[in-house]
């Protein structure tokens with residue numbers, strides 16, 4: 231890729247200095263109102279300093295009470311950054327960003343007496359997070375534990391419904407920087423509170439961001455500008471860790487890129503892979519990016535540096551800021567508003583309607599052992615998968631969406647590499663409903679070239695959502711059905727595989743996909 235024209239354009243528009251000065255006009259008149267209240271992330275690392283002492287104190291108070299196990303309930307921007315931070319620094323944190331009853335039951339059955347739950351939601355209205363809060367409150371009550379409110383820490387925006395609920399609960403309430411959107415909030419209370427309570431030295435992350443911030447107005451030596459130009463040149467960006475020690479940044483960057491750019495029929499598809507040797511890391515029309523490692527490039531005949539792969543090096547605090555800036559630069563080059571997510575609510579509305587009216591009656595086209603096959607073409611699992619892969623168009627991609635237990639059904643994730651080996655097209659993998667808060671925006675608002683493999687599973691034991699007329703299993707099924715409706719409305723090819731026995735069903739799909747590659 232030769233990104234020199236894009237870089238020149240950004241510099242000619244004085245973009246680095248204007249972004250550093252939070253100029254809300256950068257993305258055009260339609261984006262201006264939103265941008266005016268969404269640029270706090272540019273220097274939020276400075277304001278977040280005030281959290282350092284408060285969180286240190288709160289952690290020791292909680293520990294004095296014996297609350298040493300930290301659970302984080304939060305979706306998308308309210309959990310992806312703390313997950314990267316704590317995994318990178320090897321600090322234990324249980325992240326709940328699921329409606330899978332098995333996964334939630336496992337989190338509830340472990341060491342409740344010593345558990346503090348951080349409930350994080352910017353809007354304060356996210357159904358998954360609210361359901362987790364209810365389930366933990368109920369479980370604490372059922373265990374006869376004292377001071378239940380004191381076992382919760384709430385992170386939310388000032389004035390959200392969750393702020394009021396948190397105060398009623400008697401929980402510690404920490405208000406976040408309201409001028410920062412969820413996916414840009416890594417260095418606000420959303421990223422920092424759960425991380426600090428779990429034991430991370432957050433001052434170090436803030437120092438890393440502050441040091442990096444010194445480069446952001448530079449026109450020559452500006453890594454974020456280089457990354458932004460590279461992202462904007464791509465239809466697909468693959469992201470792989472490469473020896474930096476940073477764990478899982480791709481999942482965080484995936485949300486940032488997909489929700490920020492995947493709209494108005496445009497966008498960059500992020501594909502997260504395990505490493506530079508994963509299938510599909512390189513490919514036609516793909517910009518491969520490693521977190522760590524070294525860039526691969528050569529000089530073109532006109533003397534420009536043409537990059538075959540981009541490497542982003544630097545400590546985690548700097549990475550967050552660099553990717554955020556790069557995404558905002560890419561948004562300007564592509565011509566979209568990087569701060570809204572216009573297509574996220576549709577699936578949520580479908581889910582609510584289904585919870586009220588009941589799940590649609592659907593009959594499988596056929597059943598093969600532990601796998602019920604819905605929709606698609608073919609009369610065997612192998613042929614149904616083959617025709618789905620065959621339906622991927624020239625600039626298309628395949629998205630696997632697994633509404634399963636990220637922990638208990640972890641082998642399902644292996645399907646990404648297997649499918650990527652069976653097609654030259656990009657293949658993404660997302661756990662549902664987690665991906666609805668991330669790549670979901672791209673799938674429904676972006677280039678509309680995806681074909682979709684939805685995997686759902688039987689729930690042997692459901693768990694009630696306290697105070698609601700449904701259980702987590704019903705909610706999960708309604709989320710999957712609601713998203714199917716949204717994709718069907720766009721006439722996207724979709725195959726649903728329902729596992730009546732999860733482990734056996736995953737093994738069957740793995741075996742069938744291996745057949746495809748032959």
Ligand SMILES: O=P(O)(O)OC[C@H]1O[C@H](O)[C@H](O)[C@@H](O)[C@@H]1O
Pocket residue numbers: 305306307308350351352353354355356359412413489571574666667668
């Ligand atoms: O933090 P919350 O308000 O609960 O939002 C969690 C997530 O919800 C939605 O899906 C948005 O599209 C995401 O950007 C956001 O991160």
